[in-house]
Amino acid sequence: MSYSLNSKNLKKIIVDPENKKYDSRDNSNAVIETKTNKLIIGCSGTIIPGSVKTIGEGAFSGKNIIKLDIPDGVTKIEYMNLSYSESIKEISIPKSVVDLDKAFGGNTITAINISKDNPKYYSDDSCAIITKDNNRLVYLCKNNPIPKQVKIIGDYSVACDLDCFYINILTYYYLL
Secondary structure, three states: OOOOOOOOOOOOOOOOOOOOOEEOHHHOOOEEEOOOOEEEEOOOOOOOOOOOOEEOOOOOOOOOOOEEEOOEOEOEEOOOOOOOOOOOOEEEEOOOOOEOOOOOOOOOOOEEEEOOOOOOEEOOOOOEEEEOOOOEEEEEOOOOOOOOOOOEEOOOOEOOOOOOOOOOOOOOOEEO
16 A cells, blocks of 8 residues: 655655654654554655665655665565656665565666675666566666566566657567
């Protein structure tokens, strides 16, 4: 379930300290579900606390973020997390993230940094996120060629706006 406040100008979030269900711990500028440690709403001023385990569906959708540093300890990034975030350029993914399928569609990422110690995903100079076990493309930055090592093209893996008319596939791939 997405709780996003679709405002790219949102810069500060404070949750009432008396709220029993949500918090904005460590001056994070975010709404975090206290019981599950799930960040459900972020903004351009958000600093993700190390205690967060999941970044919820659409938490940063439409926000004016340039760089997103995900701390070690986050294990899951849910669906369409940075969709419609037109200013995002760079994302850093730690070794702890093992679930991020369909997380980054429709944005302007130009640099992806994945910890070399991540057991599930890797990235190379192609601005792509690829699974280690079967070379499935999880995300490809807009206007970049599909890396040669990719064997499977996953759902929502190719960043494409309305002006994207075709994908030139030079090698045989399994399309999911």
